[in-house]
Amino acid sequence: MEQKPKYIEICDWIKQQIDRRELSPGEKIYSENELMQIFSVSRQTVRHAISCLEFDHLVIRKRGSGTYISGPRSYGDRSVHSRQIAIVTTYIDEYIFPKIIKSIEKAVFEEDYSMQVASTHNSVEMERKILSKLVGENMVSGLIIEPTRSALPNPNIHLYRDLISQDIPIVLLNSYYPDLKVPHVSMNxxxxxxxxxxxxxxxxxxxxxxxxxxxxxxxxxxxxxxxxxxxxxxxxxxxxxxxxxxxxxxxxxxxxxxxxxxxxxxxxxxxxxxxxxxxxxxxxxxxxxxxxxxxxxxxxxxxxxxxxxxxxxxxxxxxPLQRLGKLSAEVVMKMIAQGDVEEAYELKASVVERSSVRAYME
Known part of the structure; x- marks a missing residue:
């Protein structure tokens, strides 16, 4: 049997404690450092787990205080998460994404926002499920999302438009959908x-x-x-x-x-x-x-x-991954504050020479 990813183990463990009433609404959960020691994982993995729990509205993060079990609330009460930004990327713990997410996290926390993180695995169906949940709950203040298979016609554009109609600012990350008129931040x-x-x-x-x-x-x-x-x-x-x-x-x-x-x-x-x-x-x-x-x-x-x-x-x-993440956070927060933003932010690339290319002579 394939072993569960560590972040899912952490989520399941905390969910079990909630189900057994070992953790009650309003009660503070273990700190990041404690969870790192208990599960022998990195801080990034712990934060991914907490973001997943937050996405399911099981916990609330309070800056400078810690993470707490959510209390009962009315469905669709957006004020509960009025300073929360959703981050959706194709992957989370792989390749370039940890650096991007970490730089977004730093930027949003500095402005006293919290964030929830989800991944589509570059699946249109998973993108649909995540967007449908965001539309139905109407809980976030803004959305930073990486398009899924952005060279192909996308059947989820109507869900993006539903979010826009709810006055939820959207910033596309790394790529864009040509028929969706929202800002994007990417490398050129x-x-x-x-x-x-x-x-x-x-x-x-x-x-x-x-x-x-x-x-x-x-x-x-x-x-x-x-x-x-x-x-x-x-x-x-x-x-x-x-x-x-x-x-x-x-x-x-x-x-x-x-x-x-x-x-x-x-x-x-x-x-x-x-x-x-x-x-x-x-x-x-x-x-x-x-x-x-x-x-x-x-x-x-x-x-x-x-x-x-x-x-x-x-x-x-x-x-420039860290700059890309920071800029995407700044753009969505500026949109939340109803400031003017550009249609596209495309960052310059530069060559890094190592050993895999040699000078060639015929």
Whole structure:
């Protein structure tokens, strides 16, 4: 049987104490430090668990005091959580998301807001469930949410519009839905793809392959930057060197290694949608006897923590995650205060050179 994630163990444990009346309404629960020691987990995991409990309205966090079991209240009484912001990302404990969530948390706590966190796992159905709950309860003051499969038509747009009709400000994170007119905060993905490709060209590469995600808007914009850089350099675009994948394909890359190895035969470098894809491609190449970067240069995007720890440290594009999280929090709080905000905040990217790309000479 698959072991439960630690944050769920913490949630279940506290729920059991509530059910057995060992914790009563208004009673303070264990501190973050105590829960870290009891379950041998990080502070981020404890905060994730508390956010899940808060999302279910089982606990209330009071700044400078602690976390308390919720008391009885009237359904839809928004004043109970009048300074609460919902944060919804595709993932929580993985990849770039801990840094983003931590910086959002710091910014909202400094302004005496609390927050609840949920994840969609890039599932449209999970996004629907979360949005439906937020619409039905009408409890939060604002919403920061990462779009789900943002390159595809989204059946949940009406739920976003329902939230807007309830005067709940929404800020989209990392991407956006073209047919939903709300502010978004992200890295400039087209610039990231363009900068990465220009870097490879400057290193002497002209046969540059790429792997992009087809179901996320970021993948399309990074592809556009890649194409623009090739055209500016007078390099012919060879579509057979571009591989399109979806969210579910990433975990199965090694099972389909021949698909990727075939596309890499005619190129000297490959730009990957993100560092996770780059890491998977690197593993496939090394396990197949293809040396990185001697035979194939590999470049990622995002500068996730794992990129430094790959068998060959990854050259990548830095995504300013902490600034991105802080800015998204500032924008939604400004909207709550009815201040003017811009339609788009797209942060500049920059190349981080490590060891996975070499200078190439024909």
């Amino acid at each position: 993905d087209k610039q990231a793809g363009r900068q990465a490709t220009k870097f490879l060209i400057e290193k002497g590469h002209r046969r540059i392959g790429a792997i992009f995600k087809a179901d996320d808007g970021q993948g399309h914009r990074r592809y556009l930057g890649y194409i623009e850089a090739l055209m500016e350099a007078g390099i012919e675009i060879e579509e057979e060197n571009v591989l399109w994948i979806t969210t579910g394909d990433v975990e199965q890359m090694k099972d389909e290694r021949n698909r990727y190895l075939r596309r890499m035969r005619e190129v000297t470098a490959c730009l990957c949608y993100n560092d996770t894809v780059a890491g998977e491609l690197m593993s496939i190449c090394l396990e197949s006897g293809i040396r990185v970067p001697e035979e194939l240069s590999i470049m990622g995007i995002d500068d996730a923590d794992m990129s430094k720890d790959l068998p060959v440290p990854l050259t990548t594009v830095h995504n």
